[in-house]
């Protein structure tokens with residue numbers, strides 16, 4: 001039997017997952033950023049690194065008071081790279097932040113509101129045209145800085161929904177994203193919370209080496225059935241009954 005046929009990702013199925021994760025973790029209050037620009041810079045810096053490293057880089061930028069459009073425009077790329085060193089790939093990321101600021105200056109007179117005010121489809125095209133902004137970063141900016149519905153998918157989404165039998169292991173970004181966008185109402189608040197909850201679940205429960213015995217989604221999960229799990233102890237059963 002093809003395991004991917006098991007859970008056809010309908011609206012009801014996806015909402016059931018959402019409600020279970022929400023019951024488990026509650027509201028996540030994303031994105032952790034004080035200003036739209038901080039959210040955008042954070043979205044670029046978080047590529048290929050943990051959020052704790054991004055926080056150190058953001059703290060450096062704030063200490064030097066350069067986390068403004070004018071500040072990031074003025075600072076030399078090499079100095080910017082030093083400040084964001086904790087986020088890893090700092091030379092490449094400095095180039096990307098500079099490319100974003102250059103685009104903003106040339107096409108929107110340096111006005112973030114002008115860029116973020118564009119309707120989402122055009123905004124996504126504009127963002128994707130900027131060096132260093134890929135699909136996940138563009139969708140994060142649209143969802144969390146522009147506050148418009150654009151479902152963000154990432155490594156956690158891919159891992160969890162593969163294990164839940166919703167798609168094959170290899171799936172493109174647009175195909176994975178469309179599982180959510182074609183089934184869920186296009187609501188910014190729902191997309192915001194859903195993505196944040198997926199990240200929480202991927203970090204805490206469905207890790208590379210998953211914690212299946214205590215998992216609230218195990219009844220949906222074909223992947224856990226392929227693992228040789230130890231039998232739950234009476235205490236574990238009681239705790240999750």
Ligand code: SF4
Nearest residue numbers: 206210212215221224
């Ligand atoms: S049962 Fe295990 S593999 Fe399946 S979703 Fe839960 S933690 Fe992930």
